[in-house]
Amino acid sequence: HLLTKEGISIDEINRTKTHLKARFLLDMEGTEEYMDLIGRMELFAHKERSLKDIVDKIDRITEESVNQVISLCFSEKKCAMAFVGDITEEEAESHYKRFVQGL
Numbered sequence: 001h002l003l004t005k006e007g008i009s010i011d012e013i014n015r016t017k018t019h020l021k022a023r024f025l026l027d028m029e030g031t032e033e034y035m036d037l038i039g040r041m042e043l044f045a046h047k048e049r050s051l052k053d054i055v056d057k058i059d060r061i062t063e064e065s066v067n068q069v070i071s072l073c074f075s076e077k078k079c080a081m082a083f084v085g086d087i088t089e090e091e092a093e094s095h096y097k098r099f100v101q102g103l
Contacts, residue, residue, distance in 0.1 A: 003070060003074060004070060004071060004074050004075075007063070007066070007067035007070060008063065008066050008067060008070065009063075010063045013061065013062075013063055013066055017058055017059065017061060020058055021055050021058050021059075024051075024054065024055070024058070025051065025055070028051060076100050079096075079099070079100060081095065081096050081099060083095070
């Protein structure tokens with residue numbers, strides 16, 4: 001419950017934004033990655049954005065918006081779990097309970 005109760009701190013968000021921007025810009029040094037980005041933008045957004053536009057969008061991420069997504073995604077009512085392999089119903093329930101308690 002720590003994540004949903006306390007959320008993510010502004011320091012953690014800023015570190016993550018810096019990492020995300022650096023990783024994104026390093027990835028764009030390769031021609032294949034850049035062409036892939038242009039293709040995805042055309043397919044999904046139907047427009048091309050500059051690298052600066054994308055970095056600016058990352059910069060606009062706020063503590064409030066991140067914590068809103070956390071509360072939406074990590075709600076006990078919205079959690080589901082799937083298991084592959086030989087597992088009993090009791091084991092599945094036990095794993096699910098531990099998972100939900102950790103939210």
